[in-house]
Amino acid sequence: xxxxxxxALALLAVLLAALPFLIGTGLGNSWVRVLDFVLLYxxxxxxxxxxxxxxxxxxxxYIAFYALGAYLYAWLxxxxxxxxxxxxxxxxxxxxxxxxxxxLLGAPTLRLRGDYLAIVTLGFGEIIRIFMNNLxxxxxxxxGPQGMxxxxxxSIGGVSLGKSLEVAGITLPSxxxxxxxxxxxxxxxxxxxxxxxxxxxxxxxxxxxxDEIAAAAMGINTRNVKLLAFAMGATFGxxxxxxxxxxxxxxxxxxxxxxxxxxxxxxxxxxxMGNIPGVILGAVLLTVIPEALRYIGDLQRATLGQVxxxxxxxRMLLFGVALVAMMLFRPAGLLxxxxxxxxxxxxxxxxxxxxxxxxxxxx
Amino acid sequence: MSLLSxxxxxxxxxxxxxxxxxxxxxxxxxxxxxxxxxxxxxxxTLKGIMGLAHPRGEVLLAGERLHKLPTHAIAxxxxxxxxxxxxxxGRLTVAENLDMGAYARRDRAGIQADLARAYDLFPRxxxxxxxxxxxxxGGEQQMLAIARALMGRPRLLLLDEPSMGLAPLMVRKxxxxxxxxxxxxxxxxxxxxxxHLALKVSQRAYVMESGEITLSGASAELAANPxxxxxxxxx
Numbered sequence: 068x069x070x071x072x073x074x075a076l077a078l079l080a081v082l083l084a085a086l087p088f089l090i091g092t093g094l095g096n097s098w099v100r101v102l103d104f105v106l107l108y109x110x111x112x113x114x115x116x117x118x119x120x121x122x123x124x125x126x127x128x129y130i131a132f133y134a135l136g137a138y139l140y141a142w143l144x145x146x147x148x149x150x151x152x153x154x155x156x157x158x159x160x161x162x163x164x165x166x167x168x169x170x171l172l173g174a175p176t177l178r179l180r181g182d183y184l185a186i187v188t189l190g191f192g193e194i195i196r197i198f199m200n201n202l203x204x205x206x207x208x209x210x211g212p213q214g215m216x217x218x219x220x221x222s223i224g225g226v227s228l229g230k231s232l233e234v235a236g237i238t239l240p241s242x243x244x245x246x247x248x249x250x251x252x253x254x255x256x257x258x259x260x261x262x263x264x265x266x267x268x269x270x271x272x273x274x275x276x277x278d279e280i281a282a283a284a285m286g287i288n289t290r291n292v293k294l295l296a297f298a299m300g301a302t303f304g305x306x307x308x309x310x311x312x313x314x315x316x317x318x319x320x321x322x323x324x325x326x327x328x329x330x331x332x333x334x335x336x337x338x339x340m341g342n343i344p345g346v347i348l349g350a351v352l353l354t355v356i357p358e359a360l361r362y363i364g365d366l367q368r369a370t371l372g373q374v375x376x377x378x379x380x381x382r383m384l385l386f387g388v389a390l391v392a393m394m395l396f397r398p399a400g401l402l403x404x405x406x407x408x409x410x411x412x413x414x415x416x417x418x419x420x421x422x423x424x425x426x427x428x429x430x
Numbered sequence: 431m432s433l434l435s436x437x438x439x440x441x442x443x444x445x446x447x448x449x450x451x452x453x454x455x456x457x458x459x460x461x462x463x464x465x466x467x468x469x470x471x472x473x474x475t476l477k478g479i480m481g482l483a484h485p486r487g488e489v490l491l492a493g494e495r496l497h498k499l500p501t502h503a504i505a506x507x508x509x510x511x512x513x514x515x516x517x518x519x520g521r522l523t524v525a526e527n528l529d530m531g532a533y534a535r536r537d538r539a540g541i542q543a544d545l546a547r548a549y550d551l552f553p554r555x556x557x558x559x560x561x562x563x564x565x566x567x568g569g570e571q572q573m574l575a576i577a578r579a580l581m582g583r584p585r586l587l588l589l590d591e592p593s594m595g596l597a598p599l600m601v602r603k604x605x606x607x608x609x610x611x612x613x614x615x616x617x618x619x620x621x622x623x624x625x626h627l628a629l630k631v632s633q634r635a636y637v638m639e640s641g642e643i644t645l646s647g648a649s650a651e652l653a654a655n656p657x658x659x660x661x662x663x664x665x
Contacts, residue, residue: 274519274530280482281517286505286534286582
């Protein structure tokens with residue numbers, strides 16, 4: 068594969084293009100819907116990876132940015148306010164709004180690190196959710212716990228992605244159309260994330276993660292660089308939120324709970340923090356496996372005549388077991404970044420090196 | 431005129447006064463040391479100069495006011511700090527660490543030349559350039575921290591206890607390197623608990639006690655001063 072990167076890339080492109088058809092025919096169209104959610108979670112995980120993986124800022128309220136993107140889409144493209152702006156205006160606005168809130172969250176937390184930062188961000192996530200839950204009075208902004216309905220689907224050149232489309236005799240259901248839209252967004256975000264990682268800002272984030280005082284002494288403006296990490300991560304979250312609102316057509320505060328924040332964090336920890344392929348793998352696994360486990364219920368009914376263990380319980384159990392096993396056997400994640408892999412594997416040599424350097428007078 | 435002039439510098443943490451209004455002068459090309467016991471306020475002085483600890487007082491670099499500037503802006507004006515405990519970026523490689531040292535610079539050719547010079551000065555770092563900084567020995571990390579600070583081509587290098595936690599042999603090596611750097615014309619302000627070494631390598635010295643400077647003068651004279659000998663040289 069290394070000798071023919073172009074061929075590999077072409078094969079990957081064909082596979083990605085054909086994926087909804089393969090999955091739709093093989094597993095049924097409901098799985099194409101799962102595939103769409105996989106891409107949304109990949110987007111979210113890549114965004115959170117900027118904050119947590121690159122800059123080392125533990126953010127437990129990340130889903131709030133997803134919520135902001137989703138609600139902004141609903142405000143500007145649904146009967147709620149009677150506004151029906153096109154998606155190409157609403158999606159960037161949602162991403163920008165989330166980015167602004169990223170800075171608003173970042174500014175007061177500049178001096179916090181680790182656990183303390185995690186607690187404040189967790190609070191921020193809950194504040195946003197609780198606001199969305201209660202802002203139906205005195206002025207009905209969010210329609211409260213009932214959520215907002217009839218959100219406009221994305222419509223490109225007069226073709227609505229919310230309805231099936233007939234092309235050359237083939238019917239493409241809505242989930243297929245959204246797949247291609249989400250795929251495009253995901254590819255865009257992957258490219259941006261890759262470029263950021265190897266940019267000047269990316270190096271500054273790495274230095275900040277390792278030692279804040281030393282980073283400042285190198286001439287890095289730690290305040291701006293931190294705020295930029297929060298803003299970039301939040302922007303990706305807001306974009307994903309807008310896509311989610313358009314795809315579902317309905318949003319409510321229930322979709323933006325603390326559990327969702329933790330799930331996205333688990334995706335990057337499981338896959339390999341800081342490493343883009345790892346993060347994608349984590350998002351795919353943690354979205355697909357719970358869906359696949361639904362079949363356990365049918366299986367029990369077929370073999371035992373009744374459901375003995377509720378699949379939902381089983382999901383949580385397996386999830387916990389998987390995380391514990393991973394911490395024991397692959398602490399750096401399934402596909403760790405180069406840096407973390409070295410960190411976790413190179414520790415044995417330290418004592419030896421210390422000895423060698425003590426008695427070596429030549430160097 | 432002095433390269434660095436510090437007037438009435440005060441550093442406080444909450445209610446605790448760590449530095450109580452001190453004056454320090456460092457001339458171009460000089461190696462000046464600041465010695466004193468644990469908790470005398472030496473590291474706080476460096477942090478104050480670097481803008482890391484909300485200092486009060488005046489800090490001038492070649493006449494330009496540095497106080498009230500944020501740390502990164504102070505670094506950009508030519509001050510480099512090798513922090514206490516070295517502060518290497520543990521999960522970055524040696525080469526990446528050195529690269530970060532030149533973060534504020536844009537002259538690629540100059541950076542390349544300085545990188546070659548750093549590897550020249552520290553051959554051990556050249557051997558380990560692809561290794562993670564966190565896996566280096568303490569002495570190697572100290573070398574890396576010094577080399578990284580030099581990558582910014584500073585006008586003044588602030589060194590905070592370079593001998594801390596190192597084996598005697600490594601301490602000697604580090605001090606040989608410091609003498610070499612000074613001989614190349616880099617101006618240094620060195621903070622050290624090991625008064626013996628610091629007085630030997632420096633031209634002038636300040637003695638710090640409970641946040642105040644109690645003695646200052648030529649290093650050779652201070653090393654002969656009975657008070658200094660009794661308090662810091664163990665005689």
